[in-house]
Amino acid sequence: MTRTSARGAKAKAGSDQVSPHLYGLRRSTTVVLNLIAVGFAAFVLGPLVWLFFSATKSQAEIYDSFGFWFAGPFRLWHNLSALGQNVSGTGIFVHWLGNTLLYAIGGAVGATILSALAGYGFSRYSFRGANTMFLLVMATLLVPLTAIALPLFLFYSKVGLVNSVWGMILPSMVSPIGIYLMRTFIDASVPKELIEAARLDGASELWIFWRIALPLAFPGLMTVLLISIVAIWNNYFLPLIIFSKASLYPLTVGLSALSQAAETGTKAELVPVLITGGLVTVVPLILLFLVLERYFRGGMLQGSVTG
Amino acid sequence: MSQQLIHPPALGSTGNVRIGAPKPPVRRRTASSRRERTGALFIAPHMLMLGLFMLVPTVYAVYTSLFATKLIGGRQWVGLENYRTVLHAGEFWSGVVRVLVFGAIQVPLTLAIAFGFAALFDAGVIRGSRFFRTVYFMPFAVPGVVASVMWSFLLLPGFGSYAKALSWLGLGNVDFFSSRLILPTIMLIVIWEWTGYNMTILYTSLKSIPKEVTEAAIMEGASLWRIIVHIKLPMVMPSIVMLAFLNAVGALQLFTEPSILASFQPQAISFGFTPTLFVYHTAVGSGEYELGAAAAVILALIIGAISVAGFAVRRRNGEFR
Known part of the structure; x- marks a missing residue:
C-alpha cells in the first residue's frame, strides 16, 4: 500500500501525454x-437540461411544449x-x-x-488482531446495502429506532471505503519519522493525531466527507424501509412519494412540484461536485491505483 | 441502480479495493503495550458501530428468518420453512433471472462505452476532453430517483420529448414502458447514471501507463486502434475486472429505477420484478417480515458468492498478495 505514492507520482508524470x-x-x-463525444455529452446533459426548463413551466406546458426551451409564463x-x-x-x-x-x-x-480515527489506527499502529480487523472491515465492503436495510429495520423495530433520525444517521457512519481511503492516504502522506519525532518530544498520541496527522491528511478527509455526503444524499432504499412517517423522509423517498401521487393521483399541478423538487435535489450536489471536483477525483485515483 | 453499485452503488460503489496486503505484524520491542492499546482505541469507535449496525442486525435477521407469524399462536419457530418457500417461489427466481440477464447486457455495454471514451480522452484526440470528462461524470451526483423521474418523463409514450422525437423521425410510437421494452429502458437509465463513473476510473488507470509504452508502439507503426485494444486494454484489465464485479453486484440489487418506473406504469413492474423488489414487497408491502428476511438472506448469499468469485479471480491475477 505504501507504493501508492510512487505510482501516483508516475500517474502524474504520464499526464504530459503523447502528442495526438x-x-x-x-x-x-x-x-x-469528436462528434461521438459531443453526442454522448448531449445524451448525458439532455435530461438535466430538460429538468431545468421544465421547472420553469406549468403542468400543461411540461407535457405539451418543446422540452428543451422555455414555454409559457x-x-x-x-x-x-x-x-x-x-x-x-x-x-x-x-x-x-432539511432532513436530507x-x-x-x-x-x-x-x-x-x-x-480518520480507524484509518490512522490501522496505518500507524500495530496491535494484536489489527489485520483480522482490517480484513473484517474490507469484507463489509462486499455487503450489499440492500441486503442490510431489511435486517436494520427488523433490528430497529426490536430496539425502538424505527422512525428515528438516529436510525438513518448512525448506520451511515459506517464507511469501509472511508477507512480504506484514509488508511491509504495516511500511509502515503504522514511520515512515520514525524510521528516518532513528536513522541520523543513528549507529545501525547491524541495530540499527534490531531495536530500532525489530520492536517497532513486533509485532502483525504475532504474526499471521504464528499463521497459520504453523495452516498447518503442519494440513498433511497434504507430510508424507504425504516421511515413510515412522511415528516422524516429524505428527498429521495419524498420525491418517490410525490411521483406516485403525481402519476396516480388526480391532483393537478403536482408534476411541476415533482420536477422542480428534482431540480432542487440535484443542483446542490452538482455544484458541490463542480467546485470540489479535485477531491472527488482524489478518491478515484486512490481507487484506481489499487484496482 | 442502487449500483449503489451500485450504490452507488453506491458509494458503496467505490469498493474498488485491494484487501489490505496484510503487513507482517512488525513487533518492535520499543512499541510498548500501552501503544498497542492506543492503536486499538483508535479503531474501537468504528468497530463498535460496525458491530451494532451491521453484524448484530444481520445475525438478528437470520434468526428472524427462522420464525413465522401465524394467525393462531403468533410467532412460531419454523426452521428452514421460509427458505423453502422462497426457493420454490417462481416469482423470486424470475426476478433473479431478470437481473442476471440485465447485468449480462448492461455491464459489458457500460464498460465498453466507458473504456472507449476513457481511451480516446487518454490519447488526446478529443478536443476539450476536460469538459467532456466533467460532463460525463455529472450523473454520479444525481440520485437514482431523480434520474428515473427525468427519463420517465422524457420517454412517456405520446408526451415525452424523446418519445415525440422518435415519432417525428418516423419510428412510430415506441412504448418504452411496454413489457417488452421495460428492461432495455431501465438499462438506458442505468447506463446514463454509471458510464461516467466507470469512465473516470478507467481514465485514471490509463493515465498511469507510462508514455514510453505508447511512443514505442507508435514507432513500430501501430495504429491508434491497435494501441488501444492490444496494448492499453490488457494493461488496465485489472481495473476492468474490478469494475465488472462492482457493476454486476449493483445490477443484481436493481431496485430504485424499477420502483420509480412502477409509479408511471404500474403494470410493467411486477411484484418480484427484481429480487430486491421481491424482498421489499414481501416484507414491507405484505408485512411478511420473516419471509422477507429469508429472501434477503438468500439474495445476500447469491451476491456474496459472486463477490467472492470476483476476489478469487483478482487474487489469481496477482492482486492482494
Missing part, C-alpha cells in the same frame, strides 16, 4: 470521434414556492430537504471522524 498527431489519424476520423419562482406547501398530501418538500441535509451532514461528518 503522432497517431496519424485522418482528419475525417478525428471529426467523427416563467413559473420557476411559483414552482419553487410550492415546495414549501403540502400540495400532495404526502408531506412538505422543504422539510425533506441533516442526515447527509450528520452521517458524513460521523463517517469522516470514524474513518
Whole structure:
C-alpha cells in the first residue's frame, strides 16, 4: 500500500501525454470521434437540461411544449414556492430537504471522524488482531446495502429506532471505503519519522493525531466527507424501509412519494412540484461536485491505483 | 441502480479495493503495550458501530428468518420453512433471472462505452476532453430517483420529448414502458447514471501507463486502434475486472429505477420484478417480515458468492498478495 505514492507520482508524470498527431489519424476520423463525444455529452446533459426548463413551466406546458426551451409564463419562482406547501398530501418538500441535509451532514461528518480515527489506527499502529480487523472491515465492503436495510429495520423495530433520525444517521457512519481511503492516504502522506519525532518530544498520541496527522491528511478527509455526503444524499432504499412517517423522509423517498401521487393521483399541478423538487435535489450536489471536483477525483485515483 | 453499485452503488460503489496486503505484524520491542492499546482505541469507535449496525442486525435477521407469524399462536419457530418457500417461489427466481440477464447486457455495454471514451480522452484526440470528462461524470451526483423521474418523463409514450422525437423521425410510437421494452429502458437509465463513473476510473488507470509504452508502439507503426485494444486494454484489465464485479453486484440489487418506473406504469413492474423488489414487497408491502428476511438472506448469499468469485479471480491475477 505504501507504493501508492510512487505510482501516483508516475500517474502524474504520464499526464504530459503523447502528442495526438503522432497517431496519424485522418482528419475525417478525428471529426467523427469528436462528434461521438459531443453526442454522448448531449445524451448525458439532455435530461438535466430538460429538468431545468421544465421547472420553469406549468403542468400543461411540461407535457405539451418543446422540452428543451422555455414555454409559457416563467413559473420557476411559483414552482419553487410550492415546495414549501403540502400540495400532495404526502408531506412538505422543504422539510425533506432539511432532513436530507441533516442526515447527509450528520452521517458524513460521523463517517469522516470514524474513518480518520480507524484509518490512522490501522496505518500507524500495530496491535494484536489489527489485520483480522482490517480484513473484517474490507469484507463489509462486499455487503450489499440492500441486503442490510431489511435486517436494520427488523433490528430497529426490536430496539425502538424505527422512525428515528438516529436510525438513518448512525448506520451511515459506517464507511469501509472511508477507512480504506484514509488508511491509504495516511500511509502515503504522514511520515512515520514525524510521528516518532513528536513522541520523543513528549507529545501525547491524541495530540499527534490531531495536530500532525489530520492536517497532513486533509485532502483525504475532504474526499471521504464528499463521497459520504453523495452516498447518503442519494440513498433511497434504507430510508424507504425504516421511515413510515412522511415528516422524516429524505428527498429521495419524498420525491418517490410525490411521483406516485403525481402519476396516480388526480391532483393537478403536482408534476411541476415533482420536477422542480428534482431540480432542487440535484443542483446542490452538482455544484458541490463542480467546485470540489479535485477531491472527488482524489478518491478515484486512490481507487484506481489499487484496482 | 442502487449500483449503489451500485450504490452507488453506491458509494458503496467505490469498493474498488485491494484487501489490505496484510503487513507482517512488525513487533518492535520499543512499541510498548500501552501503544498497542492506543492503536486499538483508535479503531474501537468504528468497530463498535460496525458491530451494532451491521453484524448484530444481520445475525438478528437470520434468526428472524427462522420464525413465522401465524394467525393462531403468533410467532412460531419454523426452521428452514421460509427458505423453502422462497426457493420454490417462481416469482423470486424470475426476478433473479431478470437481473442476471440485465447485468449480462448492461455491464459489458457500460464498460465498453466507458473504456472507449476513457481511451480516446487518454490519447488526446478529443478536443476539450476536460469538459467532456466533467460532463460525463455529472450523473454520479444525481440520485437514482431523480434520474428515473427525468427519463420517465422524457420517454412517456405520446408526451415525452424523446418519445415525440422518435415519432417525428418516423419510428412510430415506441412504448418504452411496454413489457417488452421495460428492461432495455431501465438499462438506458442505468447506463446514463454509471458510464461516467466507470469512465473516470478507467481514465485514471490509463493515465498511469507510462508514455514510453505508447511512443514505442507508435514507432513500430501501430495504429491508434491497435494501441488501444492490444496494448492499453490488457494493461488496465485489472481495473476492468474490478469494475465488472462492482457493476454486476449493483445490477443484481436493481431496485430504485424499477420502483420509480412502477409509479408511471404500474403494470410493467411486477411484484418480484427484481429480487430486491421481491424482498421489499414481501416484507414491507405484505408485512411478511420473516419471509422477507429469508429472501434477503438468500439474495445476500447469491451476491456474496459472486463477490467472492470476483476476489478469487483478482487474487489469481496477482492482486492482494
